[in-house]
Amino acid sequence: MPASAIRHCTACGAPVVYRVPAGDTRPRAVCPHCGHIQYENPRNIVGTIPVWEQQVLLCRRAIEPRYGLWTLPAGFMELDESTEGGALRETREEAGADVRLDGLYAVINVLPAHQVYLFYRGQLTSPRWHPGEESLEVRLFHEAEIPWDELAFRSVAQTLKRYFADLRTGHFPVHTFDIS
C-alpha cells in the first residue's frame, strides 16, 4: 500500500481494497462497489533559479516543512499550467519576482517524497522582489554567501552547487539526477 493511502473511493465513497487489477502489475486502490480505480503517481515540483548579476535569489520559508530555512522558489505544478508556467507562478508567489526563463536546468527525482523537481534558469527582469505569504525573507546571494547549512532541501543544495560550477564555465547543460 502506498504511503499516502487512499481509504475511500473518490467516485462513490465506499471503502477501497488494494489489489492488482486485471492486466496490471501493481496493487491499486480499487473500489469493490463501483469498480473505480484510483491511481497515485509522483507529483512535479516546478521552480526557478532567479539570477541577478551572478547572484541567486533565495526565499526563507515561512511554512512547514523546513520553516526558517532557505530555498529556491518552487512548488507543486497545478493542472492547466505548463512546467514553465508553474515555475514562473511560484517565483511570483514566493519571491514576488519576475524572471525571463533561460531554459530547463535540472530534473531531479526525489524518490522518498514521490516528487520530480524541474528547475529553470531565469534572469530577474528587474531588481525587485518581496516575500510572498510563504516566505519570511527574500534576498540575493553571491556564491560565497549561500547558507549551505541552512538550505531547506537536498534538491536545492545540489542544484545550486551545479549552478555555480556551471557559472564558472558559462555552459549550462540540463542536469538529471536522483535523490534517494
Added chain:
Amino acid sequence: MPASAIRHCTACGAPVVYRVPAGDTRPRAVCPHCGHIQYENPRNIVGTIPVWEQQVLLCRRAIEPRYGLWTLPAGFMELDESTEGGALRETREEAGADVRLDGLYAVINVLPAHQVYLFYRGQLTSPRWHPGEESLEVRLFHEAEIPWDELAFRSVAQTLKRYFADLRTGHFPVHTFDIS
C-alpha cells in the same frame, strides 16, 4: 471543477465540496466532514526513443486510446521509480526491449491531458524486441518509413521530427515544448 472530478473524500468517504482553502488560491476538493484536502496535479508519462543503427523502434498500440496507431514506448510514471527507471520499464513492457539511456531528450507539456511527457534517448542493447501485452506489433523504422499519419500522439510525432533533425547534426539538446 477539474475534469477528473473527485466526488468523495479519500480519507473518510464523505461527499466533497470544491472551495478555495484558507491560504490557497485555487478551488480544491475539500471534505466538509473530516477536513481532508485532495489535490490533483499533472501526471508524468515517461518513455524512450529506442534506437538501433539510425532506426527507431515503434510500438503499434493494442489498447485504447488510439488502438492500432504507432507510438514510442511510454506510460505513466509510477510511485517509487525515477523518470529514467520508468522509461526503461515501459520500454521493456511495451516493446520487450532493453536500452542503454543516452540522456533526457524531450520534456513536453500536454496541457489538455494534464500530462508532462519525458522522453529519453536510448540505444537498444541488442536487436531483440517483442510486442508486450499493450502492443500489437513492434518494429524498427528508418526516418523515411515513419508512418507519420498513423502516429498515436502529437507528442510522439513532434519528438520524432526533432529527433531525426538532430540525427543529421549529431547534436541532441533537451527539447522543451507545449502541446495545447
